[in-house]
Amino acid sequence: MEEVTLIEDVFLFLPDRFTEPGAIAFGSSGILAVGEKSAVRMKAGPKPRILSLPGALVLPGFCDAHTHMIWGAQQRTRVDLRSARNRGEITQKIRTWRKENPTLPWILGQWDESAWGGDLPGRDWVDEAAAGKPLFLTRADMHSALVNSRALEIAGIGSATPDPPGGKIVRDPKTGAPTGILLENAMDLVVGKIPPLAREDRVRALRSSFHLAHSCGVTAVHDILYQLSWEDLEIHQAALAQDPEGLKVYMRVPLQHLDRLLSERAELSSRRFALDGVKGFIDGALGSTTAWLEKPYAHDPSHTGITCIENIPEFKESVKRAAQADVSVSLHAIGDAAIGFAQDLYGEIIEQRRGKAPLRIEHFQHPGKKHIEAMGHPRMFASIQPAHILDDASSAEERLGPERAALSYPIKSLLARGCPVVFGSDWDVADLNPLVGLRAAVRRVDKANRFPFGWHREQAIGLAEAIEAYTWAGARAAGIADRVGKLLPGMAADLAVLDRDITSLPSEKITEAKTILTVVAGKMVHRND
Ligand SMILES: [Zn+2]
Numbered sequence: 001m002e003e004v005t006l007i008e009d010v011f012l013f014l015p016d017r018f019t020e021p022g023a024i025a026f027g028s029s030g031i032l033a034v035g036e037k038s039a040v041r042m043k044a045g046p047k048p049r050i051l052s053l054p055g056a057l058v059l060p061g062f063c064d065a066h067t068h069m070i071w072g073a074q075q076r077t078r079v080d081l082r083s084a085r086n087r088g089e090i091t092q093k094i095r096t097w098r099k100e101n102p103t104l105p106w107i108l109g110q111w112d113e114s115a116w117g118g119d120l121p122g123r124d125w126v127d128e129a130a131a132g133k134p135l136f137l138t139r140a141d142m143h144s145a146l147v148n149s150r151a152l153e154i155a156g157i158g159s160a161t162p163d164p165p166g167g168k169i170v171r172d173p174k175t176g177a178p179t180g181i182l183l184e185n186a187m188d189l190v191v192g193k194i195p196p197l198a199r200e201d202r203v204r205a206l207r208s209s210f211h212l213a214h215s216c217g218v219t220a221v222h223d224i225l226y227q228l229s230w231e232d233l234e235i236h237q238a239a240l241a242q243d244p245e246g247l248k249v250y251m252r253v254p255l256q257h258l259d260r261l262l263s264e265r266a267e268l269s270s271r272r273f274a275l276d277g278v279k280g281f282i283d284g285a286l287g288s289t290t291a292w293l294e295k296p297y298a299h300d301p302s303h304t305g306i307t308c309i310e311n312i313p314e315f316k317e318s319v320k321r322a323a324q325a326d327v328s329v330s331l332h333a334i335g336d337a338a339i340g341f342a343q344d345l346y347g348e349i350i351e352q353r354r355g356k357a358p359l360r361i362e363h364f365q366h367p368g369k370k371h372i373e374a375m376g377h378p379r380m381f382a383s384i385q386p387a388h389i390l391d392d393a394s395s396a397e398e399r400l401g402p403e404r405a406a407l408s409y410p411i412k413s414l415l416a417r418g419c420p421v422v423f424g425s426d427w428d429v430a431d432l433n434p435l436v437g438l439r440a441a442v443r444r445v446d447k448a449n450r451f452p453f454g455w456h457r458e459q460a461i462g463l464a465e466a467i468e469a470y471t472w473a474g475a476r477a478a479g480i481a482d483r484v485g486k487l488l489p490g491m492a493a494d495l496a497v498l499d500r501d502i503t504s505l506p507s508e509k510i511t512e513a514k515t516i517l518t519v520v521a522g523k524m525v526h527r528n529d
Contacts, residue, residue: 001045002027002028002029002522003027003028003049003522004025004026004027004032004044004045004047004048004049005025005026005027005048005049005050005051005519005522005524006023006024006025006040006041006044006048006049006050006051007023007024007025007051007052007053007056007058007497007517008023008037008040008041008050008051008052008053009021009023009037009052009053009054009055009056010022010023010024010053010054010055010056010057010058010497011055011056011057011058011501011503012024012034012035012057012058012487013057013058013059013060013464013467013487013503014034014487015486015487015488017464017465017467017468018464019057019464019501019503019504020035022034022035022036022037022040023035023036023037023040023041024040024058024487024495025040025041025043025044025045025048026493026495026519026522027493027522028493028521028522028523029493029522030483030489030490030491030492030493030522031487031488031489031490031491031492031493032044032045032489033489034487034488034489051517053497053516053517053529055499055500055501056497056498056499056500056501056516056517056529057497057498057500057501057502057503057513058487058495058496058497059217059467059471059487059495059496059497059498060471060472060484060485060486060487060491060494060495060496061217061218061219061220061471061494061495061496061518061519061520062216062217062218062219062220062434062470062471062474062496063218063219063220063221063222063422063470063471063472063473063474063475063478063484063485064213064218064220064221064222064423064424064425064427064432064434064470064474065221065222065383065422065423065424065473065474065477066222066224066362066383066385066422066424066425066426067213067221067222067223067224067424067425067426067427067432068223068224068225068226068426068427068428068429069206069209069210069221069223069236069249069427070206070223070225070232070235070236071226071428072209072427072428072432073202073205073206073208073209074197074202074205075428076205076208076209076212076428077101077104077108077197077201077205078108078109078110079093079094079097079107079108079109079137080093080109080110081093081094081109081110081111081112081115081137082110082111082112082115082140083115084111084115084116085115085116086116087116087125089116090111090116090121090125090126090129091125091126091128091129094107094126094129094130094135095129097109098129098130098131098133103198103200103201104197104201105133105134105195106133106134106135106136106151106194106195107130107133107134107135107136107137107148108135108136108137108194109137109138110137110138110139110140111137111138111139111140111146112139112140113139120181121146121180121181122146122179122180122181123146123147123148123149123152123178123179123180124180125146125180126146126148126180127148127149127150130148130150132150133150134147134148134150134151134154134193134194135147135148135150135151136151136190136191136194138187143183143184144181144182144183144184144187145181145182145187145190146180146181146182147180147182147190148180149180151190151193152178152180152190154190154193155189155190155192155193157169157178157189157190158177158178159171159175159176159177159178161178161189163186164185164186164188164189165185166184166185167182167183167184167185167186167187167188167189168182168183168184168186169182169183169186169189170182170183199235199238202235203235203238203239203242206235206236206239207239207242207243210239210240210243210246210247211246211526212432213247213432214246214247214518214520214525214526215515215518215526215528216432216433216434216435216515217434217496217497217498217515217518217526218247218432218434218496218518219247219248219494219495219496219518219519219520219525220247220248220249220250220474220475220478220484220494221247221248221249221250221424222250222251222252222277222383222422222424222474222477222478223236223249223250223251223252224251224252224279224330225251225252225253225254225279226254227254228253228254228257230260233251233253233268233275236249236251236273237268237270237273240270240272240273243525244523245520245521245523245525246272246520246525247272247520247525248272248273248274248494248520249272249273249274250274250276250277250478251273251274251275251276251277252276252277252278252279252328252330253275253277253278253279254278254279254280255278255279255280255315255318255319255322255329256318257278258278258318258321258322258327261275261278261327262325262327265327274478276327276328276357276478276479277327277328277329277330277357277360278318278319278322278327278328278329278330279329279330279331279332279362280309280315280318280319280329280330280331280332281308281309281331281332282307282308282309282331282332282333282338282341282342283305283306283307283308283332283333283334283335283337283338284305284306284308284334285334286334286335286365286366286392286395286396286399286400287392287395289303289305289399290305290306290308291305291334291335291338291365291366292304292305292306292307292333292334292335292337292338292341293305293335293336293337293366293400294335294336294337294340294368295404297399297400298398298399298400298401298404299398299399304337305335305337307337307338307341316345319331319345319349320345320348320349320352320354323349323354323355323357323359324354324355325355326355326356326357327355327357328357328358328359328360328477328479329346329357329358329359329360330360330361330362330383331345331360331361331362332362332363333361333362333363333364334363334365334366335365335366336366336367336368336371336404339361339364339366339367339371340368340370340371340374342361343361343371343374343375343380346359346361346377346379346380347374350377350379350380356379357379357479358379358380358381358420358476358477358479359379359380359381360380360381360382360383360422360477361380361381361382361383362383363383363384363385363388364382364383364384364409364414365384365388365392365396365408365409366396366400366404366405366407366408367407367410368404368407369407372407372410372413372414372417373417375414375417375419376417376418376419377419378418378420380419380420381419381420381421381422381477382414382419382420382421382422383421383422383424383477384409384411384421384422384423384424384469385423385424385425385426385430385437386409386411386423386437386438386440386441386466387425387426387430387431387436387437387440388409388426388429388430388440389408389409389440389441389444389446389455390430390436390440390445390446390447391430391446391447392408392409392446393444393446393448393450393451393455394446394448394450396408405456406456408455408456408459409444409456409459410459411441411459411460411461411469412458412459412460412461413459415461415465415469420473420476420477421469421473422469422473422474422476422477423437423438423441423466423469423470423473423474424437424474425437433511434470435502435510435511435513436511437466437470438463438466438467438470438502438510439507439508439510439511441460441461441466441469442460442461442462442463442466442507442510443460443507443508444456444457444459444460463502463503463507463510464503467503471485471486472484472485472486473485492521493519493520493521493522494519494520494521495517495518495519496515496517496518496519497515497516497517497518497519498513498514498515498516499513499514499515499516499529500512500513514528515528516528516529517529
């Protein structure tokens with residue numbers, strides 16, 4: 001008989017988007033009962049494991065529709081000193097990293113001296129903490145690096161080493177010895193000596209990223225590989241295989257790998273892994289003025305951004321072929337021209353009745369009015385990462401001007417049109433914690449607090465709608481909305497339990513909640529209560 005767990009005295013986020021007190025019983029086969037406590041107890045069988053979690057909130061597990069797990073995992077193998085405020089913190093962070101990553105041969109990471117007041121670091125700052133391991137840290141802008149004495153030794157850099165063309169080895173003015181700072185091309189002298197991560201270290205890092213997702217209540221991700229080496233998929237398989245239960249991964253590979261996806265997707269798919277989509281880029285980003293706009297940038301009337309598509313007829317043909325084969329398509333589109341391009345292409349596909357899989361526009365950040373009005377077909381998804389609102393508000397006003405900026409992240413208008421909107425984090429570009437995204441969608445307050453009452457607040461949505469976009473909508477985009485994403489009997493027991501009911505909190509406090517329990521297929525994969 002299956003083992004049944006009964007969670008009582010909690011609030012439940014129910015499919016009608018209301019929160020009610022009650023209980024939930026589940027096993028590995030799925031949710032058995034949900035609702036009023038005594039009724040749920042009756043259906044929980046003779047000997048359930050009972051957890052009483054007064055005041056907690058049970059949600060369907062979060063489905064993050066846009067992550068980069070392999071990239072994020074790689075970053076997690078590095079030490080991040082960008083927030084270190086003094087030399088003591090630098091030493092401490094390096095020591096902690098060494099303890100957590102005993103098998104990694106090199107200490108890699110980043111620093112930013114503005115965090116500690118501007119003094120340029122030297123190898124004497126890090127030699128002791130590195131304890132003989134070579135260290136290579138890039139400055140946040142990537143134009144210089146800090147290395148320790150061991151790394152200089154490995155690269156054969158000494159007082160007599162000449163500066164390479166286009167680079168400079170910074171030296172002590174008195175002794176002429178390298179200080180540990182390498183500028184521009186001088187970094188390459190060391191970079192060439194750094195070995196790639198070993199396979200088992202990559203697997204371990206990815207697995208730790210899965211656990212990070214569990215700790216935030218995330219039970220499924222739509223993962224995106226930027227550049228695919230087919231080995232990345234094997235790393236995923238190996239990381240998933242090490243835990244009996246956990247995160248479900250819906251993988252999207254670059255569009256140019258469509259043929260290989262078609263030939264291998266059946267073989268590579270498992271209960272927790274589906275190779276179910278392709279991703280293509282139409283444009284870049286607003287911050288780097290590479291978002292493709294219909295009209296010029298407000299701050300630069302000579303420029304309308306760029307499209308990344310090299311060969312438009314070929315690109316369209318690949319997308320159509322993917323759709324025809326029922327492969328879900330994601331197209332990165334940030335500027336209005338890029339969004340319009342994706343919509344026209346998707347419109348053709350829908351009209352020609354090619355396949356049934358979701359057609360997604362990733363980011364959908366700066367559409368025009370007509371692009372918002374073109375949404376509403378149930379197959380055309382807007383995949384939005386609300387946490388990006390925190391960073392984008394100020395620059396969007398400057399780069400687009402107030403009129404166009406007012407239509408940015410038009411989440412409320414899209415939902416009103418019946419457009420399926422899926423939320424994700426874009427980790428590790430942004431925080432993996434879904435509560436950060438939920439708060440951003442509800443408040444639309446930017447990080448710089450230039451818009452303390454919300455940036456175009458008319459597009460703010462209710463928390464219940466935001467939760468649905470971060471749970472069930474993601475299941476819908478994966479084609480499993482009949483089985484995953486709602487607290488209903490018969491649905492998969494993929495759950496996130498928060499320590500408090502965020503639906504009754506003032507919205508600025510949403511991110512204060514903690515995930516105390518994460519359940520996948522009836523098994524606890526994270527517990528912290
Ligand atoms: Zn992304």
